[in-house]
Amino acid sequence: MALSTYNNDVPEIQYTHRTAEAIAIGCSAGGLDALCVVLQALPPECASAVIIVAHTAPDGNHLLPALLARRCRFPVSVAYEREPVLSGHVYVAPPNYHLLIEADRSFALSVDERVCFVRPSIDVLFYSAADAYREKLAGIVLTGANSDGALGLEAVKKAGGYTLVQDPRGAYADTMPKAAIATGAADKVLPLDALATELGLLCSVPPKTR
Amino acid sequence: MMEESRIQDIEIHLFLDALFRRYGYDFRHYAKASLKRRVLATLAATPYSTLAELIPRLLRDEDYLAEVIAQLSVPVTEMFRDPHVFKALRENVLPVLKTHPRFNVWQAGCATGEEVYSLAIMLDEEGLLERAQIYATDINEKALHNAEDGIFSMQSLPEYQRNYQHAGGRARFSDYYVANAGFFRIHERLRSRIVFAHHNLVSDGVFCEVQLILCRNVLIYFDNELQKHVLGLFHESLARSGFLCLGTRESLRTVEAQSLFAPVDRVAMIYRKNGIHA
Numbered sequence: 001m002a003l004s005t006y007n008n009d010v011p012e013i014q015y016t017h018r019t020a021e022a023i024a025i026g027c028s029a030g031g032l033d034a035l036c037v038v039l040q041a042l043p044p045e046c047a048s049a050v051i052i053v054a055h056t057a058p059d060g061n062h063l064l065p066a067l068l069a070r071r072c073r074f075p076v077s078v079a080y081e082r083e084p085v086l087s088g089h090v091y092v093a094p095p096n097y098h099l100l101i102e103a104d105r106s107f108a109l110s111v112d113e114r115v116c117f118v119r120p121s122i123d124v125l126f127y128s129a130a131d132a133y134r135e136k137l138a139g140i141v142l143t144g145a146n147s148d149g150a151l152g153l154e155a156v157k158k159a160g161g162y163t164l165v166q167d168p169r170g171a172y173a174d175t176m177p178k179a180a181i182a183t184g185a186a187d188k189v190l191p192l193d194a195l196a197t198e199l200g201l202l203c204s205v206p207p208k209t210r
Numbered sequence: 211m212m213e214e215s216r217i218q219d220i221e222i223h224l225f226l227d228a229l230f231r232r233y234g235y236d237f238r239h240y241a242k243a244s245l246k247r248r249v250l251a252t253l254a255a256t257p258y259s260t261l262a263e264l265i266p267r268l269l270r271d272e273d274y275l276a277e278v279i280a281q282l283s284v285p286v287t288e289m290f291r292d293p294h295v296f297k298a299l300r301e302n303v304l305p306v307l308k309t310h311p312r313f314n315v316w317q318a319g320c321a322t323g324e325e326v327y328s329l330a331i332m333l334d335e336e337g338l339l340e341r342a343q344i345y346a347t348d349i350n351e352k353a354l355h356n357a358e359d360g361i362f363s364m365q366s367l368p369e370y371q372r373n374y375q376h377a378g379g380r381a382r383f384s385d386y387y388v389a390n391a392g393f394f395r396i397h398e399r400l401r402s403r404i405v406f407a408h409h410n411l412v413s414d415g416v417f418c419e420v421q422l423i424l425c426r427n428v429l430i431y432f433d434n435e436l437q438k439h440v441l442g443l444f445h446e447s448l449a450r451s452g453f454l455c456l457g458t459r460e461s462l463r464t465v466e467a468q469s470l471f472a473p474v475d476r477v478a479m480i481y482r483k484n485g486i487h488a
Contacts, residue, residue, distance in 0.1 A: 081430055082464040094459055100243035109459050110244040111427045113286050128243040131215065159215065 026122030028144030030172025041196035126152025135160030144176030285321030293376030298478035320346035323357025347409035360396035
């Protein structure tokens with residue numbers, strides 16, 4: 001507001017979006033394809049850290065980071081314990097560990113019991129990320145055949161964060177998005193393409209004020 | 211008005227302070243995010259809706275302590291978890307232990323015992339069990355009792371069998387237990403080689419000199435200060451060139467403890483004690 005009074009000939013930019021410091025994404029069955037679609041939408045200058053929990057086999061070869069790295073212009077890596085969470089970076093939870101975020105915005109791991117039969121659990125990431133980032137977090141629930149992520153999304157919303165869910169009608173598996181929507185905590189329910197666009201906006205560096 | 215979650219953070223602080231002042235259990239240097247989950251799970255198992263209401267019970271009901279400790283140190287483990295690590299221990303560490311007429315092994319944070327029995331099985335297959343004195347310690351009395359019993363659910367058996375094979379098991383996994391109505395029990399022959407004891411990594415010191423320390427996925431629950439302290443304790447407890455095996459996602463780098471231990475196998479997270487004191 002104040003800016004426009006300084007310089008009246010520059011039209012005030014109306015931001016239709018908010019920039020998120022971190023974006024937490026959860027997915028399960030069919031998640032790889034969905035992740036590829038949304039990660040392709042990351043803008044060249046990405047202001048956010050993207051943190052992903054995808055349910056994978058505990059002892060399976062962890063190919064996810066390599067597969068995602070091909071589709072995305074940012075570094076993709078497995079989150080290391082105590083590593084600082086950096087913007088413009090995509091992180092994936094290691095298999096068989098829960099991934100959490102500490103208040104100082106660093107990663108933490110745990111081998112606590114499975115939540116919703118899975119480890120890593122989306123709920124565990126979302127709860128701790130909501131605590132750390134509050135309203136600067138966006139939580140996204142994608143395709144999956146499990147109800148993990150629903151309670152977590154509620155926690156994100158409660159902390160003032162922004163919540164998005166993939167439209168279950170177009171999802172490979174609709175259980176997870178449906179469960180998330182059923183909590184009533186979803187700000188927007190969008191088909192994958194629209195969701196990708198929204199994600200792009202969330203990560204965009206706001207234009208410099210003149 | 212103060213947000214509910216901020217009030218809850220204060221309550222967690224008070225709860226941990228009460229636990230420490232009343233009973234000496236110090237969780238104040240545990241990693242905060244996962245500890246918070248556990249504290250809230252402890253609360254959820256009570257009829258109370260806030261931690262503040264639970265504190266009087268914690269202070270006055272001594273019998274409740276064991277329950278709280280059990281909740282705060284949720285023991286989750288499996289036999290031969292990360293089979294490649296056990297394989298690496300078999301190939302890189304056991305041949306060195308073989309050169310000792312007798313040796314001590316310490317598993318710190320044994321929880322319900324799955325891992326220490328896995329180690330005992332491996333030592334047995336290498337003909338080393340009779341020479342080994344194994345100490346398995348934890349702060350969780352309930353878990354220690356279960357560990358001592360050596361009784362596990364049949365449900366996990368297929369997974370354990372698979373892990374055992376991948377870890378380079380030489381016999382049949384069924385040689386090591388007796389099955390009975392949904393449960394299996396580790397043979398007495400293995401159980402008798404292990405001393406299960408209460409030991410708190412936060413507050414207790416060295417209790418004997420050991421040739422191998424197994425402490426996997428325990429340090430991830432500690433903050434940097436406590437990690438550093440515990441790695442120092444391990445260094446002190448190890449005999450010259452003794453081995454330390456950490457969890458596959460743990461690291462010495464974060465607390466700059468690389469000077470204490472030299473890597474033997476970076477993937478399996480096996481280290482050897484360095485002679486030079488840092």
